[in-house]
Amino acid sequence: MRINKNPKRSKLRSIELSSSNKRGFEFSFSWIFAFIAGAMIIFLAVYAANRLVSTNDFVEQAKRGKEIGILLNPIETNLEGAKYTRIIVPEETTIFNGCENSGIFGKQKISVALKSSINEEEKESAGVESSFKNKYLFSRKSIKSKKEFYVLSKPFKFPFKIGDIMIMWSDKEEYCFVNAPEDIKKELNDSLKLDMVSFSRTSEKCASGSKKVCFPPRGENCDIEVSFNSKSISFNEDKKTVYFTYFDDSDKYSLLYAGIFSDPEVYECQIKRLMGRASELSSLYEDKSVYLQQQKCGSANLIGDLESYRAESKSMVNDDSSLRIKDDNFNSLVIQLEEKNAKLICKLF
Amino acid sequence: MQNSYVNYSKLGQLKIQQMAFMLVAVFILFSMVGLVYVSITSSQIDSETKALRNQEAVESVKKLSGTAEFAFKSGGDCSSCIDLDKTLMLKERSQYKNFWNFDYLMIEKVYPNETERECTKTNYPECNKITIIDSNDKKIVTKTTFVTLARWDPNLGASGDFRYELGRIHISAKNIENG
Numbered sequence: 001m002r003i004n005k006n007p008k009r010s011k012l013r014s015i016e017l018s019s020s021n022k023r024g025f026e027f028s029f030s031w032i033f034a035f036i037a038g039a040m041i042i043f044l045a046v047y048a049a050n051r052l053v054s055t056n057d058f059v060e061q062a063k064r065g066k067e068i069g070i071l072l073n074p075i076e077t078n079l080e081g082a083k084y085t086r087i088i089v090p091e092e093t094t095i096f097n098g099c100e101n102s103g104i105f106g107k108q109k110i111s112v113a114l115k116s117s118i119n120e121e122e123k124e125s126a127g128v129e130s131s132f133k134n135k136y137l138f139s140r141k142s143i144k145s146k147k148e149f150y151v152l153s154k155p156f157k158f159p160f161k162i163g164d165i166m167i168m169w170s171d172k173e174e175y176c177f178v179n180a181p182e183d184i185k186k187e188l189n190d191s192l193k194l195d196m197v198s199f200s201r202t203s204e205k206c207a208s209g210s211k212k213v214c215f216p217p218r219g220e221n222c223d224i225e226v227s228f229n230s231k232s233i234s235f236n237e238d239k240k241t242v243y244f245t246y247f248d249d250s251d252k253y254s255l256l257y258a259g260i261f262s263d264p265e266v267y268e269c270q271i272k273r274l275m276g277r278a279s280e281l282s283s284l285y286e287d288k289s290v291y292l293q294q295q296k297c298g299s300a301n302l303i304g305d306l307e308s309y310r311a312e313s314k315s316m317v318n319d320d321s322s323l324r325i326k327d328d329n330f331n332s333l334v335i336q337l338e339e340k341n342a343k344l345i346c347k348l349f
Numbered sequence: 350m351q352n353s354y355v356n357y358s359k360l361g362q363l364k365i366q367q368m369a370f371m372l373v374a375v376f377i378l379f380s381m382v383g384l385v386y387v388s389i390t391s392s393q394i395d396s397e398t399k400a401l402r403n404q405e406a407v408e409s410v411k412k413l414s415g416t417a418e419f420a421f422k423s424g425g426d427c428s429s430c431i432d433l434d435k436t437l438m439l440k441e442r443s444q445y446k447n448f449w450n451f452d453y454l455m456i457e458k459v460y461p462n463e464t465e466r467e468c469t470k471t472n473y474p475e476c477n478k479i480t481i482i483d484s485n486d487k488k489i490v491t492k493t494t495f496v497t498l499a500r501w502d503p504n505l506g507a508s509g510d511f512r513y514e515l516g517r518i519h520i521s522a523k524n525i526e527n528g
Binding site: 029030033034037041056063066067069070073074078079104132133134162163277280281283284285287288291292295296297345346348349 | 364365368372375379383386390394397401404405408409411412414415416417418420422423424426428434435437438439441442444445447448449450470501503508509511
């Protein structure tokens with residue numbers, strides 16, 4: 001069988017010729033191919049550029065998260081009663097405060113989201129989380145800032161130093177302390193000169209948009225209410241209450257400030273982590289007291305109290321609420337430990 | 350049976366070949382540019398990571414004497430004092446191996462000179478170093494700061510007292526840069 005020259009092909013040729021005669025546009029295969037290939041190359045280039053920018057943003061966010069974690073180191077207290085500092089960021093930044101209560105010490109997770117330079121929209125997903133086992137950041141779950149973050153660091157002693165409480169807020173959150181006790185006003189306003197925190201006699205005099213923190217007697221239109229009798233901080237919006245305690249007069253309000261500036265969930269989680277560390281530290285002091293007893297120190301009479309303290313603080317790690325931190329028996333034990341330690345010729349802590 | 354054939358234009362085939370070569374060339378060019386970019390970026394990330402770890406180590410070593418596990422609060426206010434008795438107890442606690450982001454953490458007594466050996470409960474205080482976090486890497490580079498080491502000495506004074514000696518903290522984060 002022999003195939004003749006394709007009659008359809010010859011027909012097409014004739015159409016082509018006739019259309020060219022009518023000043024039509026000849027669209028050859030090479031042109032179609034160039035358009036498709038060109039479009040694909042441009043698409044791939046745009047896609048790759050987009051991916052590169054988002055990867056760069058991700059890296060930058062991860063870097064910023066780690067930097068903020070590192071910057072918290074010099075803010076830690078040594079002999080100081082409190083330290084206050086500002087962290088200035090070059091662009092609008094959101095810090096995500098993640099608290100994980102797993103293992104003995106739990107984890108402080110910090111991640112950062114930056115406002116993208118291309119689409120001016122904040123990234124939904126933050127950069128890689130940087131985790132720290134020895135830091136305790138008390139704040140809202142996410143803190144947005146235009147330019148500045150503020151960090152107040154206070155030691156938490158109960159009765160020995162357990163860790164540094166880092167309280168963080170930003171230039172987008174204003175707090176108004178209504179009817180605050182004179183010693184709080186003196187510390188926060190006169191000594192530390194905190195930014196974005198004002199003091200007022202009545203809630204009506206507070207700036208609009210500010211969070212009103214009311215101290216006793218009970219005020220009106222309060223966002224947060226503090227009670228010294230029940231050692232509680234109530235969040236009226238969330239309908240949640242957290243509890244605080246204090247032992248040392250010089251660092252009396254560490255947990256109170258932490259509670260005011262934090263989300264209840266963050267506060268509860270960090271308290272559990274602090275209690276986990278307290279339990280380990282008491283065990284360390286138990287070992288030290290056994291060793292020093294052999295060195296004519298007379299530290300053996302603290303061992304029983306330290307054991308009770310360790311058991312009590314360890315059980316609090318699994319509690320749902322911070323309620324037990326203000327428990328009278330536990331607080332009496334803490335005072336007893338401090339008194340016995342003060343009488344030693346070689347103090348344990 | 351006879352063979353069938355189609356008569357294609359040779360010029361058209363040549364153009365398609367040219368286009369294909371061009372496409373391959375463009376693709377290779379883009380890939381090479383991409384590879385160069387990725388290698389530059391990854392080396393930048395690597396150096397930034399090292400710088401961050403270096404910074405973390407420097408900041409940590411400055412503040413370590415103030416942390417609850419090391420701080421000496423038994424004998425008055427001393428900001429750079431380390432409680433050596435407490436540190437010896439800390440050495441035996443595996444829970445603390447991953448507590449700080451360090452690969453290596455060692456406290457060394459500098460003065461007065463002691464026999465060069467690791468401290469244990471049996472030879473303490475006749476020793477000169479307490480290694481809390483040990484590293485298998487022998488070429489490790491550390492950040493160091495001088496501190497005061499305080500310990501209870503039952504033979505000092507009439508009924509014992511705290512003895513203060515000169516010491517150093519050595520710490521290392523992963524892949525730390527020298528300097």
